[in-house]
Amino acid sequence: QQPVQSPQAVILREGEDAVINCSSSKALYSVHWYRQKHGEAPVFLMILLKGGEQKGHEKISASFNEKKQQSSLYLTASQLSYSGTYFCGTVYSGAGSYQLTFGKGTKLSVIP
Amino acid sequence: DAGVIQSPRHEVTEMGQEVTLRCKPISGHNSLFWYRQTMMRGLELLIYFNNNVPIDDSGMPEDRFSAKMPNASFSTLKIQPSEPRDSAVYFCASSGVFEQYFGPGTRLTVT
Numbered sequence: 001q002q003p004v005q006s007p008q009a010v011i012l013r014e015g016e017d018a019v020i021n022c023s024s025s026k027a028l029y030s031v032h033w034y035r036q037k038h039g040e041a042p043v044f045l046m047i048l049l050k051g052g053e054q055k056g057h058e059k060i061s062a063s064f065n066e067k068k069q070q071s072s073l074y075l076t077a078s079q080l081s082y083s084g085t086y087f088c089g090t091v092y093s094g095a096g097s098y099q100l101t102f103g104k105g106t107k108l109s110v111i112p
Numbered sequence: 113d114a115g116v117i118q119s120p121r122h123e124v125t126e127m128g129q130e131v132t133l134r135c136k137p138i139s140g141h142n143s144l145f146w147y148r149q150t151m152m153r154g155l156e157l158l159i160y161f162n163n164n165v166p167i168d169d170s171g172m173p174e175d176r177f178s179a180k181m182p183n184a185s186f187s188t189l190k191i192q193p194s195e196p197r198d199s200a201v202y203f204c205a206s207s208g209v210f211e212q213y214f215g216p217g218t219r220l221t222v223t
Contacts, residue, residue, distance in 0.1 A: 002154075030210070032210075032211065032212075040216070041203060041214035041215060041216050041217055042155070042203070042214050043214070044211040044212065044213065047210050047211055049210075087155065089212075099145070099157055099160055099167075099168060100145075100157065100212065101157070102154060102155040102156075102157075103154075104154045105154065105155075
């Protein structure tokens with residue numbers, strides 16, 4: 001079953017912040033975040049493992065709430081280069097294999 | 113490192129023809145994944161290999177699809193016969209530990 005991402009789309013002006021959420025109905029082992037620009041392949045941003053850590057990459061960070069089976073991606077002071085579709089990919093606890101199930105994506109558009 | 117290499121980048125074929133997509137994973141990675149991406153269904157996992165062995169092919173849509181990984185540096189995804197509904201972008205990804213690195217994809221159009 002796919003994780004659910006929200007919002008489906010968001011438009012920001014440069015410098016604004018955004019939060020993208022990813023929720024699962026099944027227990028999660030890990031959450032992965034990817035960004036895909038139009039016509040290109042998805043690019044790995046970060047992974048959050050069971051254990052509740054928060055990670056950061058420049059002005060992009062993420063958290064993982066095990067109790068709620070949710071992850072959130074935070075984009076701070078957005079730049080034009082942040083535009084693209086963001087996907088969360090989940091690995092379920094006890095799945096027995098390390099395969100990702102991707103959400104439908106959140107399209108982020110940053111305008112000047 | 114050259115990253116994951118896929119060929120061809122674009123393929124246009126007629127319904128009923130055989131299509132073979134190719135992938136060279138990143139050297140040293142022991143897991144390989146084939147995905148299909150469409151507007152309607154998003155990014156779907158078709159099959160994945162670990163150490164050249166198919167682990168889960170439950171995402172392969174039907175018997176017309178087959179995948180092989182004869183060695184650690186090469187994999188193929190074959191569609192025979194192809195149908196218009198197979199039109200999509202097909203990605204190959206490889207992984208060492210956790211993160212997956214995607215190839216540039218093959219855009220398949222079946223007319």
